Amino acid sequence: MQGFDRKAMAARLAQDIPEGWVVNLGIGIPTMVADHVPLEREVILHSENGILGMGPAPPPDKVDPWLVNAGKQPVTLRPGGSFCHHADSFAMIRGGHIDLCVLGAFEVAENGDIANWATSENDTAPAVGGAMDLGAGAKRLWVIMEHTTKDGRPKLVERCGYPLTTPRAVKRVYTNLGVFDVVPERGFVVRDLAPGVTLAQAQAASGATLHTQ
């Protein structure tokens, strides 16, 4: 089984972002999506710490310590970009102004539930950040993640076992094995399989039924 590596997953997701969308990318694999949106396609990146129109990382000699992304890494501002304070930045999110949010996850359930912030109710120090605001507020939520955990347990499941971030929020999941829509009353529907991956293999790695169109 071949599948996508992380770069290819990010590139596959980037293909589906049309010009003109305002997009918030979470920390981890989601951040890599930015590198795969062609420069001539105008997509506006939003960062929760008050950046609209975020650009790529600067060369080491051009780092501005005042300009970081949600992961606290140095970034740049594109021409046309702007800054705002936290309440305005989250008004963009909570007010339904963000076209797409891309997050990583521990689990996604077939009803669209996402769990991505705590691994148990007694987590020593759960860190929610902006995930619940993004899950509840963005116009659409896509998840990008490995199809299974490091020890092979499925992350596409019937019901989440971990504490929820947002119920019924995920519209689509991109994994190393393919692209899966979350369809109300139906569950996971295969949109696309990665090169060299069969439906049977993807199904065997999933904890919920994968429907075909």
Added chain:
Amino acid sequence: MINKIVHSMAEAMAGIRDGSTVLIGGFGAVGQPDHLIEGLIEQGAKDLVCVANNAGTGRQGLARLMELGRVRKIICSFPRSQGSVVFEELYRAGKIELEIVPQGTLAERMRAAGAGIPAFFTPTAVGTILARGKEHREFHGRTHVLEEALKGDVALIEAWEGDRWGNLTYRASGRNFNPVMAMAADLTIAQVMHIRELGELVPENVHTPGIFVDRVIRVDRGPAWA
């Protein structure tokens, strides 16, 4: 003559009492009022409730304040970050209370406090353990949860420029929580990189009007930040 500029850290910190709720600006190191936090450590107030996005890193600044046993409770969205060792030690030992708040709800609770709004409904956190025990209500067919305003006795913030009326500007993503916290506290203290003459700041470009600011102190964060 109105003059909010102070010239010593002792003046800046004067009157902060034990048991205060202290709002601390910044997102990671950016926009974080490091000099004022050091000033608060020196000043000695204890039994504090600290509100900040993160729970400190390393063993200096907010982490040092916690390590000294001066913080009773922390209210934040993202306590677990790289190097948040002090918080994790204290939390595991049961020596500090933690209230986790979604980041947007945290910002909005302080904005509400600053705007005289006692509480508001939001769909954020509905259906999760962070909404347990809170009042729920339906609007337009969607369930919302009631969140209360979060007011500070003191706000410690960082800005780029300030003048003697307390008008402030911020640099790039250094703005983050600072303007919201400035609104939400009874006593707002700003550390700035540059003091400007009254009238020098372009009025249209003032980010925090002076009404929200009580004290301004110039600090030097070093050439990288200048």
